[in-house]
Amino acid sequence: MISKDELQQIFKAFDTEVERKKQMPEWKPHYGQRWFKPLMCCYFYGGLRKNEAGYDSDIEYSGLQGKNLYYDSGELAAIYLEATKGRNERLIPINEIWKKHLLKYFNIRGKPTYDQHVFIYLGGSKKGWPVTGDRAYRQFKRYVKLAGLPKSRTLHGMRHERITSWLEQGFNTSEAQFMAGHSSSNVTNKYTHLRAKNLLKKQRNIDKGNES
Template identity: 30%
Template structure:
């Protein structure tokens, strides 16, 4: 076994056909020696993980467990490049097993590499969010609209298309809820807090009636012409208040959504509850936020633990 690979019992290596896979790499696929060694380490680590989840061989693992294994690699602190190679090793391994008739299905077909983890927007701290929400000034003629918009965007974790598309009738303020129509028109109810309710109620009372000129089509957030706020208009509003709050991070509307999810998980929220609020069809999409959360925990550990 190459240096750095987990030591596996002989019966485990046999059960996972690791030597046969090495022969395949060397004799049939013509892989370079460095690739063979790296894949040997990756597959030994994979087999070791498989044992911990009760798998006795590669046929016992399904797509969900493979996805959990990729998250496990992330938690080990491996670089994205190393994780991508590990995923490539697993895909090659299962193609080999399938071609040799050792498995009847390939659970790695849709296994994703962690590109998305690197492209996640920066997450705002709670203190930065507080500064952003306090940024709209009473000197601004649109202060009530902007406060309501920012409170809702962060308070409900909405996509930009969702917060500019909200209709007045979608507000269930007495129940502390908003009705949201997400991707594919899928409807969900999202809870909001008292501060968001107060900001929206103030906007509805003090400003929106003056903006409405018969062209609002029932949409909640309107521009100076009384028309529904566009995506670009929402970006400009957000950018203005990010600058006013003195936040130096790159902040997009999606940053508020990421911050919403991350702060909930940091506070101990259940992953499935966060999935429901975000409107994710698949919980694996929501699970990326657990890694943002774990990165935060690691950074706290590195900063404050005396032996980090």
């Protein structure tokens, strides 16, 4: 899995790299990959699979679109995904950090219309094309390396982190199953075991602290 602190380290490595690129004579604004942070938030805070947030031309349904953005009283509030290939429909609340990154991106990209992909290239030969899940993964691994984090960190690890966090934050198994899009509660129940392991680990750390 990947922690919130590690995500911030990845974002810091990303910012440092963008500043380095800005000093190059061939710099152009779209080199800044403005899609990177909001897309990573979809994985970390939304628990989305690689090609649910990113695009894959070989998959019938992939890549977030404007129709997946759910607004409540005019405010961006959640991501809605229809049931596809046997998976259940999902509604995933957007927290304030995730929302901040999305709205900042929309100020640059423009608010996507119903059938437009949310994450697109803003310049170059692929201007207007959707960002693929594979591209997102490659860039993620690049910044994991630049941040000095373990190679074992993955996009799917962020999904595991989010589902576990939902349970730790008080969502019940049925709610976590709904947000994760699990077809069976048995899959979600595996995360309650992870939650138990985390609680036991924390208690052991507390016990060790009391002994010193």
